[in-house]
Amino acid sequence: MSSLILVLVGLAMMAAGYLLYSRFLGKRVYQLSDAYTTPAHTMEDGVDFVPTNKYVLWGHHFTSVAGAAPIIGPAVAVIWGWGPAFLWVTLGTVFFAGMHDLGALWASQRHRGQSIGTLSGRYIGARGRNLFLVVIFLLLLMVNTAFAVVISNLLISTPTAVIPTWGAIVVALLIGQAIYRFNWNLPLVSIVGVAALYGLMILGDQFPLSLPETMLGIPDRGWWIIFLFTYAFIASLLPVWVLLQPRDYINGLQLFVGLIILYGSFFIVRPEVVAPSLRDAVPAGTPGIFPLLFVTIACGAISGFHGVVASGTSSKQLDKETDARFVGYFGAVGEGLLALGTIVATTSGFKSLATWEEIYNEWNAGGVDAFIQGGGDLMNEGMGIPTSLSATILATMAVLFAATTMDSGIRLQRLVVAEMAELAGVKLSGVVATIIAVGCALGLTFSMGLDGSGGMLIWPLFGTTNQLMAGLTLSVVVIILTQLRRPTWPVLIPLVFVTAMSLWAAVLQLRTFLEAGNWLLLVLDVIIICCAIWVIVEAFTAITKARKAPAVTWRDDETMPGELADARTS
Numbered sequence: 001m002s003s004l005i006l007v008l009v010g011l012a013m014m015a016a017g018y019l020l021y022s023r024f025l026g027k028r029v030y031q032l033s034d035a036y037t038t039p040a041h042t043m044e045d046g047v048d049f050v051p052t053n054k055y056v057l058w059g060h061h062f063t064s065v066a067g068a069a070p071i072i073g074p075a076v077a078v079i080w081g082w083g084p085a086f087l088w089v090t091l092g093t094v095f096f097a098g099m100h101d102l103g104a105l106w107a108s109q110r111h112r113g114q115s116i117g118t119l120s121g122r123y124i125g126a127r128g129r130n131l132f133l134v135v136i137f138l139l140l141l142m143v144n145t146a147f148a149v150v151i152s153n154l155l156i157s158t159p160t161a162v163i164p165t166w167g168a169i170v171v172a173l174l175i176g177q178a179i180y181r182f183n184w185n186l187p188l189v190s191i192v193g194v195a196a197l198y199g200l201m202i203l204g205d206q207f208p209l210s211l212p213e214t215m216l217g218i219p220d221r222g223w224w225i226i227f228l229f230t231y232a233f234i235a236s237l238l239p240v241w242v243l244l245q246p247r248d249y250i251n252g253l254q255l256f257v258g259l260i261i262l263y264g265s266f267f268i269v270r271p272e273v274v275a276p277s278l279r280d281a282v283p284a285g286t287p288g289i290f291p292l293l294f295v296t297i298a299c300g301a302i303s304g305f306h307g308v309v310a311s312g313t314s315s316k317q318l319d320k321e322t323d324a325r326f327v328g329y330f331g332a333v334g335e336g337l338l339a340l341g342t343i344v345a346t347t348s349g350f351k352s353l354a355t356w357e358e359i360y361n362e363w364n365a366g367g368v369d370a371f372i373q374g375g376g377d378l379m380n381e382g383m384g385i386p387t388s389l390s391a392t393i394l395a396t397m398a399v400l401f402a403a404t405t406m407d408s409g410i411r412l413q414r415l416v417v418a419e420m421a422e423l424a425g426v427k428l429s430g431v432v433a434t435i436i437a438v439g440c441a442l443g444l445t446f447s448m449g450l451d452g453s454g455g456m457l458i459w460p461l462f463g464t465t466n467q468l469m470a471g472l473t474l475s476v477v478v479i480i481l482t483q484l485r486r487p488t489w490p491v492l493i494p495l496v497f498v499t500a501m502s503l504w505a506a507v508l509q510l511r512t513f514l515e516a517g518n519w520l521l522l523v524l525d526v527i528i529i530c531c532a533i534w535v536i537v538e539a540f541t542a543i544t545k546a547r548k549a550p551a552v553t554w555r556d557d558e559t560m561p562g563e564l565a566d567a568r569t570s
Contacts, residue, residue, distance in 0.1 A: 002273070025490060026102070030103065030486075034321060038318045046239055048240060051317070062331040063248040063252045064309045065310075068405075070299040073296050075346045077296045080279055081279040083277035089340055092302050097300075098333060100474060102324055102325060104307035105327065107119060115136075115312050117133045119311070130423065133420055138461075139466060139469055146456055149453075150402050151228060156224070158395035161204060162204060164197060165396060171200070179241075211223055219450060219451050244408070255400065255401065271349065272348060294467065304466045305466055350373075371398070460509070468502045468528065471499035474494060478492055478539075503533070
């Protein structure tokens with residue numbers, strides 16, 4: 001079968017999702033209104049709360065939520081065949097991810113930009129909030145440590161990506177000054193910025209850089225991890241307009257251009273899909289497709305991490321409430337396009353089924369390397385881009401996706417640490433909270449040696465934890481919608497499905513960790529399951545109470561909707 005069919009069907013579904021379904025959500029479910037003044041204006045501080053052009057904010061949100069996961073997840077999941085992965089990515093993007101991201105963004109910015117953890121305390125209860133924060137902390141710890149390892153591995157395996165990776169920081173700093181200090185024309189700045197990034201890729205392809213294998217007893221992988229966390233520490237304390245926003249924006253544009261090049265290669269080459277739609281005989285040790293498919297592909301279908309980003313940073317920068325549809329829903333569509341491109345590249349970027357089976361000969365095979373290899377060959381054949389430069393472009397895409405997620409992840413971890421300390425009666429400064437956040441991440445990353453292998457220690461829990469987080473976020477949104485007497489089925493159906501699949505997968509993992517004698521993961525898995533079940537039970541209790549209680553209304557002139565509405569019925 002021609003891969004062009006997958007591309008056209010996938011693009012049509014996602015376009016319809018944004019043009020039709022997101023419009024329904026914005027008008028009927030979330031009832032977005034420009035009459036409401038967002039926290040970016042009412043609480044503007046020039047650091048975290050900054051009114052932002054919706055295209056710039058989309059770039060921040062898209063690159064922060066995407067990371068490397070929409071590449072890794074689909075590139076691993078196609079081991080079951082392209083059919084299940086394709087269906088979950090397309091349907092998940094349209095009916096799950098876009099709704100989830102838009103809902104979390106809407107709920108947070110209607111409550112002074114508060115995090116989803118804080119909102120859980122308001123709508124579920126104090127116990128629910130405390131357990132919610134535990135899950136969020138562990139999720140961010142997994143993302144920050146694992147992505148540091150992924151980036152360091154890519155910088156070592158593809159040294160041509162080193163110059164564009166670090167050069168992107170300089171470009172972002174200049175763009176931030178051009179947009180906010182000098183008020184230069186945004187389209188012009190965007191064109192120059194993207195051209196500069198691709199110029200850096202060409203330069204990097206000509207001048208690959210590598211660290212010595214060992215310096216001061218620390219291997220090169222360890223040094224890259226130290227450099228990454230040092231950068232993330234500094235970046236998380238800077239005002240968002242200085243580095244975070246412009247870096248994410250220009251990376252978003254560059255990454256979207258990369259997707260256009262990749263998809264253009266699909267249209268020109270029209271490669272045949274060599275992988276089966278459903279693989280009859282999977283390699284030994286491969287788990288069953290149910291429920292593992294739905295946690296292996298998280299980002300690119302639905303991801304709880306998105307709700308943390310939407311309520312942690314994006315909601316504080318929303319200029320108009322109606323911009324939430326473009327930033328939240330279309331941000332999820334952008335990630336879905338990356339996941340779809342990954343599926344096509346990893347199932348049709350190889351010459352034959354035998355070659356594909358050599359790559360996918362065991363569980364967890366494939367991944368980023370299969371994406372770079374398959375996609376690079378297609379770009380070389382379709383666009384005439386040299387193989388080395390194609391690999392540099394795709395590797396840089398993967399690195400920048402992961403790096404921008406780390407940027408936001410450390411900032412979010414800092415906010416969560418400060419919130420947890422405040423609940424304990426301790427007020428932490430931003431610097432101290434960031435030191436604790438980075439210290440925890442570095443401690444875990446180097447817990448198994450100076451090569452940073454500890455960064456992947458708790459990563460096996462990411463899929464289930466991430467999807468449980470999505471279910472917990474949706475439970476808060478359902479409670480709010482129930483109080484307002486608005487349609488809940490677009491949220492309730494995905495909530496039940498995702499929660500059921502995630503808990504099923506988490507329980508199956510218990511047996512795996514027990515048989516392997518992995519007591520750390522076993523204990524963490526039990527903690528996560530207990531926290532999730534407890535919050536879900538309390539959430540559904542709150543939903544039942546909300547259905548029986550009088551309806552509330554939100555006014556567009558309220559500082560925090562609900563403070564006045566709780567005492568007012570309609």
